Amino acid sequence: MALLYGLIWRLLLILVHINRALVSWVRVRLRSWIGRLWERAIAALLLPLALAGFPDHQKKLNHNPDANAVTGNRAASRRSRWLSDGRSLEKLPVHVGLLVAEEEPSYTDIANLVVWCMAVGISYVSVYDNHGIFRKNNSRMLEEVVRQQQDLLGVDGSKYNVEVLSNSCDKHQHYVVSCRPTVKVLSPEDGKQSIVQAAQQLCRAVENKERSSKDISVSMLDVLLRESKNFPDPELVVKFGPVDSTLGFLPWHIRLTEFISIPSHRNVSYEDLLNALQQYGSCQQRLGQ
Amino acid sequence: MSWIKEDELNLLEKISANVLKAGPMPKHVAFIMDGNRRFARKKHMERQEGHMQGFNKLAETLRWCKHLNIQEVTVYAFSIENFKRTKDEVDGLMELAKQKFLKLLDERENLEKHGVCVRVLGDLEMLPLDLQELIAKAVITTKSHNKCFLNVCFAYTSRYEITNAVREMAWGVEKGLIRASDVSEALLSECLYSSNSPNPDLLIRTSGEVRLSDFLLWQTSHSCLVFQSVLWPEYSFWNLCEAILQYQLNYKSIQKARDLHQEHQALLQLEADRACVAEHLQHHGNGKPADAQRRQEALLHYTTCREERIQDFLEALKHKRDSYFSDLCSKDVLA
Numbered sequence: 001m002a003l004l005y006g007l008i009w010r011l012l013l014i015l016v017h018i019n020r021a022l023v024s025w026v027r028v029r030l031r032s033w034i035g036r037l038w039e040r041a042i043a044a045l046l047l048p049l050a051l052a053g054f055p056d057h058q059k060k061l062n063h064n065p066d067a068n069a070v071t072g073n074r075a076a077s078r079r080s081r082w083l084s085d086g087r088s089l090e091k092l093p094v095h096v097g098l099l100v101a102e103e104e105p106s107y108t109d110i111a112n113l114v115v116w117c118m119a120v121g122i123s124y125v126s127v128y129d130n131h132g133i134f135r136k137n138n139s140r141m142l143e144e145v146v147r148q149q150q151d152l153l154g155v156d157g158s159k160y161n162v163e164v165l166s167n168s169c170d171k172h173q174h175y176v177v178s179c180r181p182t183v184k185v186l187s188p189e190d191g192k193q194s195i196v197q198a199a200q201q202l203c204r205a206v207e208n209k210e211r212s213s214k215d216i217s218v219s220m221l222d223v224l225l226r227e228s229k230n231f232p233d234p235e236l237v238v239k240f241g242p243v244d245s246t247l248g249f250l251p252w253h254i255r256l257t258e259f260i261s262i263p264s265h266r267n268v269s270y271e272d273l274l275n276a277l278q279q280y281g282s283c284q285q286r287l288g289q
Numbered sequence: 290m291s292w293i294k295e296d297e298l299n300l301l302e303k304i305s306a307n308v309l310k311a312g313p314m315p316k317h318v319a320f321i322m323d324g325n326r327r328f329a330r331k332k333h334m335e336r337q338e339g340h341m342q343g344f345n346k347l348a349e350t351l352r353w354c355k356h357l358n359i360q361e362v363t364v365y366a367f368s369i370e371n372f373k374r375t376k377d378e379v380d381g382l383m384e385l386a387k388q389k390f391l392k393l394l395d396e397r398e399n400l401e402k403h404g405v406c407v408r409v410l411g412d413l414e415m416l417p418l419d420l421q422e423l424i425a426k427a428v429i430t431t432k433s434h435n436k437c438f439l440n441v442c443f444a445y446t447s448r449y450e451i452t453n454a455v456r457e458m459a460w461g462v463e464k465g466l467i468r469a470s471d472v473s474e475a476l477l478s479e480c481l482y483s484s485n486s487p488n489p490d491l492l493i494r495t496s497g498e499v500r501l502s503d504f505l506l507w508q509t510s511h512s513c514l515v516f517q518s519v520l521w522p523e524y525s526f527w528n529l530c531e532a533i534l535q536y537q538l539n540y541k542s543i544q545k546a547r548d549l550h551q552e553h554q555a556l557l558q559l560e561a562d563r564a565c566v567a568e569h570l571q572h573h574g575n576g577k578p579a580d581a582q583r584r585q586e587a588l589l590h591y592t593t594c595r596e597e598r599i600q601d602f603l604e605a606l607k608h609k610r611d612s613y614f615s616d617l618c619s620k621d622v623l624a
Contacts, residue, residue: 001307005307005308008308009312010311012308012534013312013537131549188553191510192474192507193474195451195477196474196477199455199472199477200469200470200472202459203455203458203459203472204469206459206463207462211459213456213460213463214456216452216459217452218449218452220452221448221451221452221455243539243542243543243546244513244514244515244535244539245510245511245543245546246509246510246514247546248550251447251506252448255447255501255503256502256503257501258500259499259514259516260499283498283500288369288370288372288373288374288502289370289374
């Protein structure tokens with residue numbers, strides 16, 4: 001009997017996997033089909049207008065030998081579209097966490113996500129994986145983000161200067177935080193381990209009779225944990241990958257964080273991110289009341 | 290309105306339970322029972338009625354968990370943030386809690402029969418004294434039961450719990466029971482209100498919200514999180530099966546992540562011990578660098594001493610916590 005139940009269970013799991021694979025295949029197909037339809041529709045509508053209504057502009061484009069201007073225009077239009085997308089959302093998170101719960105992360109895709117977040121108007125972006133791979137390859141992440149910035153936001157992307165904050169002991173990489181969008185690379189050490197370090201600090205103060213145990217309060221611990229991070233709590237964490245867990249991401253800071261999942265970060269599109277942000281926009285926080 | 294429902298599962302439910310049990314099953318499930326008030330609005334009933342239905346659903350869920358061999362359940366009944374609600378609602382919830390704990394004490398024989406141990410986790414000093422006394426009685430009465438465990442988080446938030454754990458460790462340092470260098474992730478876990486329970490394998494939140502709301506943030510760092518849109522009073526056996534299936538699909542990858550984390554923790558502890566030993570040898574050595582064997586012996590000795598210290602500290606902490614409950618009980622007896 002147990003064998004029969006075991007077989008049925010395995011069958012059930014296979015069915016669920018097939019269902020998931022089908023759903024994501026349909027989603028991808030639908031998106032590319034709709035995308036092509038949309039492009040054709042726009043081309044069909046705008047082509048006559050372009051030919052008839054704007055001869056001067058057409059001439060200018062044709063005669064412009066500087067390709068940069070063309071890509072510059074494209075980048076500028078993208079930037080303004082993304083900025084207006086951000087403004088049109090009901091609410092925009094100040095800090096977004098990108099939690100990659102997949103093996104072998106793709107730096108290009110993560111960099112794209114970071115750049116899109118900044119372009120839409122998000123001030124703080126953090127990137128996390130539970131193996132600490134991003135932290136180990138900090139500089140590679142920075143290079144990739146800068147490169148994508150150039151590609152997607154154009155030459156003028158320097159307005160969105162990225163500050164990659166790493167471990168505070170790497171003094172030469174630790175910049176003073178300003179109002180510019182900031183990227184932080186996190187690893188499991190920033191989670192429970194930093195709470196333990198703060199606890200050790202407080203206990204050492206008690207050991208040295210500088211403080212009493214009764215003084216220790218939530219706000220004291222909060223201040224200590226914020227000291228080395230300087231980031232507001234993440235309002236939104238976008239989780240990539242099939243694993244339904246936070247995998248050790250900043251336990252203290254995620255008390256009110258909304259979690260939205262995207263199946264994978266590989267070949268993720270801007271629309272996927274925008275959907276997640278729109279979903280976040282419609283969340284209602286009652287804060288206990 | 291009882292805490293214990295004794296009905297069996299119907300045939301279809303039994304078959305589904307057996308199919309699920311063929312795979313890995315969670316041993317500890319945590320619930321954020323959200324959606325009582327929305328349910329009440331939807332059914333045009335009073336809010337208080339919504340909360341009552343919520344409690345009934347809890348009793349039913351415990352029955353399902355028993356049939357699914359889920360030994361431990363933790364529920365988020367009342368957050369410290371909920372004190373911000375209107376006085377009427379808060380008073381209503383306190384009154385409901387008092388009724389339920391009185392009922393629990395009434396049913397103590399039944400609880401003994403089923404071996405149910407009830408624990409209440411939270412900053413209980415924030416509650417009215419009469420409720421604290423009832424809670425203390427309930428906890429002490431069911432303390433020795435060990436077939437299944439129900440942890441009710443009342444006047445609880447995770448940040449307060451973590452802060453309290455840090456305060457307890459600082460208290461240990463003040464009393465000279467432990468040193469600041471003994472503070473570790475494992476020790477902090479032992480100082481939480483939930484120290485008698487393993488970490489939850491599965492956390493379920495109902496009503497469609499996708500956040501943790503300051504619930505078991507430390508303990509669920511490597512748990513399977515399932516967010517379901519059904520309102521809590523409408524929760525069904527099939528919703529529970531769906532959540533368990535999700536857990537089973539995630540089992541391997543979460544287990545892998547947990548093992549990785551534990552390995553890393555063990556390494557950190559070893560490094561910390563080595564650092565302490567090195568410092569000690571430097572201070573007490575005779576200027577010559579110690580050989581490998583001496584270092585190894587010193588490390589072993591240090592680790593043993595540290596573990597003894599920690600055991601003594603945890604005993605003292607347990608005694609402190611037990612006294613809190615027994616003092617409340619004896620106060621009631623004297624009154």
